[in-house]
Amino acid sequence: MKAVAVVLAGGKGTRSADPGRAKLAQEVAGESLMAWHLRLLEPSEIDEALVVAGHLGDQVQELCDDLASEVAAVRVIHEERQEGTVAALRLAAEHTDADEFLVILGDILMAMPVQHLLDDWRASGVGVAVVVHPSTHPEDSDAAFSSHDGRVLVVPKSESRDHVPNMSSAGLFAITRDALSRYGHLRDVGSDILPQAAREGDLFAFVSSHYLKDTGTPDRLVSARADVDSGAFARRGQLTARPGLFLDRDGVINPAEPEFYGPEGYVLLPGVAAAIREANRAGVPVIVVTNQPGLAKGFMSFEDHQRVRARMDRLLGAEGAFVDDYLFCPHHPDSGFVGEVPELKRSCECRKPDIDLARVAASRHHIDLGRSAMVGDTDRDRGFARGAGMRFVHVSALCDVDDAEDCYPVAADAIRRGIEVVRC
Numbered sequence: 001m002k003a004v005a006v007v008l009a010g011g012k013g014t015r016s017a018d019p020g021r022a023k024l025a026q027e028v029a030g031e032s033l034m035a036w037h038l039r040l041l042e043p044s045e046i047d048e049a050l051v052v053a054g055h056l057g058d059q060v061q062e063l064c065d066d067l068a069s070e071v072a073a074v075r076v077i078h079e080e081r082q083e084g085t086v087a088a089l090r091l092a093a094e095h096t097d098a099d100e101f102l103v104i105l106g107d108i109l110m111a112m113p114v115q116h117l118l119d120d121w122r123a124s125g126v127g128v129a130v131v132v133h134p135s136t137h138p139e140d141s142d143a144a145f146s147s148h149d150g151r152v153l154v155v156p157k158s159e160s161r162d163h164v165p166n167m168s169s170a171g172l173f174a175i176t177r178d179a180l181s182r183y184g185h186l187r188d189v190g191s192d193i194l195p196q197a198a199r200e201g202d203l204f205a206f207v208s209s210h211y212l213k214d215t216g217t218p219d220r221l222v223s224a225r226a227d228v229d230s231g232a233f234a235r236r237g238q239l240t241a242r243p244g245l246f247l248d249r250d251g252v253i254n255p256a257e258p259e260f261y262g263p264e265g266y267v268l269l270p271g272v273a274a275a276i277r278e279a280n281r282a283g284v285p286v287i288v289v290t291n292q293p294g295l296a297k298g299f300m301s302f303e304d305h306q307r308v309r310a311r312m313d314r315l316l317g318a319e320g321a322f323v324d325d326y327l328f329c330p331h332h333p334d335s336g337f338v339g340e341v342p343e344l345k346r347s348c349e350c351r352k353p354d355i356d357l358a359r360v361a362a363s364r365h366h367i368d369l370g371r372s373a374m375v376g377d378t379d380r381d382r383g384f385a386r387g388a389g390m391r392f393v394h395v396s397a398l399c400d401v402d403d404a405e406d407c408y409p410v411a412a413d414a415i416r417r418g419i420e421v422v423r424c
């Protein structure tokens with residue numbers, strides 16, 4: 001299999017900070033976006049980038065001539081008429097014999113493990129992949145969410161997405177030549193191919209907590225530049241193993257009692273959204289790890305549980321906060337109860353204090369568990385943290401002054417302590 005990158009230099013940029021300048025030439029931290037795109041490919045097998053340029057094509061050509069051969073060969077293809085991203089991609093495909101295309105929307109600043117994406121996508125065996133992450137502007141994004149069974153749900157922003165967790169396309173895709181020919185009649189990769197491929201079970205969603213941010217409007221460009229200055233870009237975009245902040249859900253993000261088996265009445269603990277937002281702004285990946293035995297006990301369905309998460313995401317989002325990933329154990333070991341789901345009533349390795357969820361998060365998100373922190377309210381969380389080699393921060397109303405461990409009666413304070421641990 002041969003893969004190439006296709007960089008879509010984009011439309012007229014009427015929303016961009018400087019409409020007279022090609023988007024790929026916009027600079028962040030002293031380097032053009034195109035230079036950042038090439039850097040993205042550096043640790044991957046991809047050694048060629050095709051740039052499809054229309055508007056301000058001469059500028060793009062000049063920029064790419066300057067950058068070529070540093071990391072990958074770069075060829076600029078000039079598009080005569082702009083007829084959507086799929087047409088641009090098909091044009092690029094005519095200029096190469098590659099079987100796979102990594103599709104980069106030109107105005108996204110990215111630092112993420114591209115080879116990991118390619119490997120996981122190939123293992124999934126489907127034709128199209130999309131990188132998804134929580135959106136900082138969910139009202140303005142189509143949702144793309146990978147359910148517990150691997151099915152991907154794509155919900156356009158025009159429809160209600162109240163039942164869908166806050167996950168959206170990050171503007172990085174992969175598609176096989178075969179899939180491109182099947183979806184070649186469509187117009188846009190994001191808004192047309194994704195929903196179609198999702199309906200056909202032909203879409204893989206790669207959940208990323210790395211750095212991918214749209215710079216297509218003046219505000220967003222300013223915000224990306226601020227992330228570079230604050231160190232958030234370096235922290236989030238780090239490609240070697242980095243520390244992460246793990247949070248239990250019940251008793252840390254929302255009250256432990258009553259238990260939530262649906263979104264009705266779901267609330268956050270005071271100050272938690274603001275504390276998580278601090279982690280987000282610092283570029284610290286936030287991963288929820290939660291035991292949800294109510295699924296095995298038959299108290300809720302996977303759809304109910306997904307709606308609880310969607311509600312949690314929405315409440316966090318209303319305060320500008322998000323979680324990067326959410327991993328849960330649906331099992332419970334003791335069987336023999338009325339209404340239980342027999343196939344979920346079993347021992348497993350994903351129920352805390354077992355550490356399978358930490359292993360999954362570490363490999364999915366390139367996390368160094370030894371430099372990470374876990375915030376939880378139970379002995380199971382403590383056992384999980386210790387087993388995985390993480391620092392444990394305890395939320396408890398019964399903190400003792402001579403407690404040897406970090407202990408806080410208020411969850412938001414415990415989360416802030418967790419951020420301190422992973423930042424040092």
Ligand SMILES: [Mg+2]
Nearest residue numbers: 248250251377
């Ligand atoms: Mg708990």
Ligand SMILES: [Zn+2]
Nearest residue numbers: 329331348350
């Ligand atoms: Zn489990």
